[in-house]
Amino acid sequence: MINKVGRDIPDALLTNGREVYQGKNYMDGKYIQKASPRTRRCEKPVDTKVVDSLVEALKQCGAKDGMTFSFHHHLRDGDYVVNQVMAAAIEELGLKDLTIAATSLGAAHDPIADYIEEGKVIGIQTSGIRGRMGEVVSAGKLKTPAIIRSHGGRPRAIEAGEVHIDIAFIAAPTSDPMGNCRGIGGKSNCGSMGYAMSDAKYADHVVVVTDCLVPFPNMPASVEAIDVDAVVVVDSIGNPKKIASAAARISQNPRDLMMAENVAKVIASTPYFKEGFSFQTGVGGPSLAANLFLEQYMDEWGIKMGWAIGGICGPMVELLKKGKVGKVIDVQDFDLDAVNSINQTPGHFEMSASQYANPANKGAFVNSLDFVVLAALEIDTGFNVNVLTGSDGVLRGAPGGHPDTAAGSKCCIIVTPLVRGRMATVCEHVVTVTTPGDCVDVLVTDYGIAVNPLRPDLIECLDQAGIPHVTIEELKEKAYSLVGRPDDLEWEDKVVAVLEARDGTILDVVRKIKPYDPNQAE
C-alpha cells in the first residue's frame, strides 16, 4: 500500500491493525490501552539486590531463548554494557533467538553483528544503527526486519505493549544496593538517564549494571529501586572518554556560520520569536552555531528564551547560567558541561523519553516547542528527510528525536549544505523517509532557503523580513547541476528494516541492497 509520503509498504507488514503513515496527527484523540508488565513482588525486606555476575542476574530474571532485552544509549560510543550483557547471555548461558530493543546502537556494538550472523540475535529494535551492525542488517542477515523508531516512538511502542521488554538493562554511573540509579557521581558519568525511564517502568524485569556502588539511598533516582530486580557491579560500564566529550565547539567554518546566521534570521522573522519562546537544536556544526546568532538576536530584541529541551550540550548550559534561558529540560547529555550541570544548575532538569517526545501520551515537551533546528543526510522536494540510510542505501544513522521535534514544533528548520562531497543533499527522492515532509517547514542551505508550501504563513514572514527564498525544486536542480543526478539504488525485495513513524504507522521500509556484499565491500 502506498502511504502519505509515497512509499510502497508491503501488505505483509500490515498485520495486527498496523497501518501505513497517513499524515501528521492522524492518531490524535485516539485511545491507547497501556501495557501491563508482570513483575515480582518484593514484600520481604532484603539488605541488598547485588548479585555476583551478569549471568546470575540473567538467571534470577528467568532469562531464556526468545526474550527481548532492552538497553539505553546514554553511554553513547563508550558503552560497554550491551556487549557485556549479550556475551553473558549468548556465550555463557547459551541463549538464542534474542531481540535487542535499544534506544540507540552504534559503532560500540560491532560485536553484536557476529551474533546476528550466527542467528543468536534475531531482532533489533532501535533508533540508531551504525557500523558493522548496520552493514549486516542491510545485507539481510537479521532474521526479522529491524524496527527503527524515533526517541518518542519508542516509549509510545513500549507503553502500548508493542515492544514487550522481558529484561531491561540499566547502565548506571551510580547505583545503591537496592537499585536507585543516578547518572552522576561515579567514574562513567552520563548525566541524564531519560531514555532508560520507560524501560524500567514497563519491563517485566530490570537489572542495573553499574561500576560505582554507593550507599542507599542514591537520590534523586533516575531509575527507582522499586522497579529493579537485581544490581550487578562490573569493572567498567563504559569508556568515559567516549561517553561525554569535552565541551562541544561551535563551528568556525564560514559556510556553517553563514547558514547558522540565516537560521537565526528565519527564526527572528516568525511570530514565535518573542519573550519566553522555546527552542531545541541538534549538536551538528551549523545547528549549534545557530545558538550563537540567536543569542545576538535575543540581546538585540531584549527577549529571553523560556525553555530549551533535547540532548543538551555546553552552549545551552552557558545560556542558562547567563540567565538567557529560563529552564533546560534534558533527556540526554552530550558533553561534560551538560553532565556536570543537570540537577545542579538551578533550572536544569532531567526528563524521561516519554516526557520528551512520546506522541501518544497527553502532551510531550516536543509538542510545545516553538522552534527546532535539525540536520539532514538528505531532503527531497517533498521536504521528506532522511537521517538513517547512506547514499549507498546502508543503515548508518538514527532518526533520534528528529521526527518528534519536527512534528511537534511550530517551526522546524532543516539546515544542511546543498551538497556533501559528490552527493546532492537536496534531491528528488530521499533513500529512506525518516521525517515526513508535512512536519518540515523551512530548509536553509548554503545556496538558499526554501519554505514548505504547506506553510504560506511562514513564506509571508520571510517576505516581510526581506529574507530571500526559492523553491526546493530550484535547490534540487542547483544541487544536481553541481554534482550530477545520482543513479537509482538497486534493491532486492527483502525488507531489512521497517521505519515506524512516531505514531506507530509505517513510514518507510529499507530493503536489502543489490548486490550488497559486505565482504566485497572491504
Place this chain on the structure above:
Amino acid sequence: MINKVGRDIPDALLTNGREVYQGKNYMDGKYIQKASPRTRRCEKPVDTKVVDSLVEALKQCGAKDGMTFSFHHHLRDGDYVVNQVMAAAIEELGLKDLTIAATSLGAAHDPIADYIEEGKVIGIQTSGIRGRMGEVVSAGKLKTPAIIRSHGGRPRAIEAGEVHIDIAFIAAPTSDPMGNCRGIGGKSNCGSMGYAMSDAKYADHVVVVTDCLVPFPNMPASVEAIDVDAVVVVDSIGNPKKIASAAARISQNPRDLMMAENVAKVIASTPYFKEGFSFQTGVGGPSLAANLFLEQYMDEWGIKMGWAIGGICGPMVELLKKGKVGKVIDVQDFDLDAVNSINQTPGHFEMSASQYANPANKGAFVNSLDFVVLAALEIDTGFNVNVLTGSDGVLRGAPGGHPDTAAGSKCCIIVTPLVRGRMATVCEHVVTVTTPGDCVDVLVTDYGIAVNPLRPDLIECLDQAGIPHVTIEELKEKAYSLVGRPDDLEWEDKVVAVLEARDGTILDVVRKIKPYDPNQAE
C-alpha cells in the same frame, strides 16, 4: 474464615481470589500483572489544557454514573477539592453511583456524608475516614462496604488493577497550563505530592485542580503534564491554615517525655542503632519527642542517622539542616518547615506513595527501615494494633503508613499511654486489627515496656541494656485494674468496612454497630 489474627472474615468477601490475612510476607515473591489504563492520545500540539470549570473537565473526561474518582490528601483538613469536585459531579451534572477512592478523608469532607445518605456516593476507598462520613458509614448507610487501605496498600491495589480510577483529581498548589504540578509556589502550598503520583500514572483520565496557574514548564513536576487531560483553575483549593500548620511542637508533657526517653533507650539497645541507621516517626506527642532523645543518643555515640522517611515535619528538617541525618525522603509534609524545605534543602527529596510503602513493587523504602515509632488507639495482647475505630466501634481514624512501616522495619515500636481517660489502651482484643501483631516488636507505655515474644533477640537486647520490661498481659491487667474491663461492643452482621492488609488480603472487617443511631447520638 478465621484469619491469622483471629478475625472471622465472611466468605462472601472472599471472591475473585481474594484471601484472608495469612501473616506478614505471605505474598513475597509472587507475581503481579500491572494494571493498564486506557488513555487519550494527545498528539496534536495544544496551547493549553485549561478548561473553564470542573463541570467542563468532567464532561471532557467522559464522566458518567458508576465511575470511580480519586483524590489525595496533602491538603489535609484544609482540602476544598473533594467537595468541589463531588458537588460539580452530583449537583451540577446529576451523576450517581459514584465511588470515591481517596488516599485519606477527614472532617473537611463532612458534606460527602450527605451524598452517601442520598445514595449518590455508593463506594468509599480510603485510608482515613472520620467525622460525619465515619458516622454514616458506621451506621450502614454506604451501599457497599468501605475499603480501608494503608498508604502502601493503596498504590499496590491501583497498580494491580484492583482499584480502577476513571478520573483522578490532582489538587495542585501550582500547575502550568499543560498540567505540570508542584506542591509549592502558590497560596495553598503542601510540599510533597507523593500520594498523587500513582493516581496520575494509573488513572484513565487526570484533571488538575489548582488555584495558582504558573508559566510552562512548572518543574520539577510532581505530577507530569504527560498524564494530565485537563486543568481547572478554581478560587481556592484549600484553607492554608489547615493545610500545613506552624512547626510541630515537641511535647512538654512529662509523661510523654518519659515514654519518649524510653523509646530512645530501646532503640539504642538494639544492633540496628549504628552509623547510618534509618528512622521514621509519627507526629504524635511522644513519637515526635523521641526525636529529641534520639538526637542525644546519636551525639553521645557519635553517630548519624543515614536517612529518614515518612510524613515529614520541622524537627526532622532541623536534624537534616544540622547534618545529623543524611537524607530525608518525603511523601507528605505536616508543617510549613517541611513544606518550605522539600526540594530546597539539599538532601530533602520527594517520593511517591509506591516508593514509600507499596509492598508489591520491588522494594519500597519502608522495607529498608531500621526503626519506626508509632502511636496506637489500642493494642491487644497479640500486639495487634487498632488506629481506625474508636472504643464505640465507629470509624474515626486511618491506618496510614502504620501497617507498612511496621511490617517493613526491623524494629517497630508502639508508644502509647496505658489508658486514655476511661479507656484501656492495652486490651484483650482490639476493636479492629489495622496492624497485625506479627509486625509489632516493642510496646512502650507510661506503665512499662513489653516486647513481642516473636522477637527473643530484642528481649535479649533490652536485658543486656538493663531496660526493665514486662509481658503485655501484665500491662493489660494493669490497664484494666485502672479503668475497668470494657463491655464488649455489640455488632450487627452487616459489614460496613473491609480492612485490607498491605498485601491485599483481608485483615479485618468493621460491622454495623448495634444499636447505633446517629440521630440518637446527637
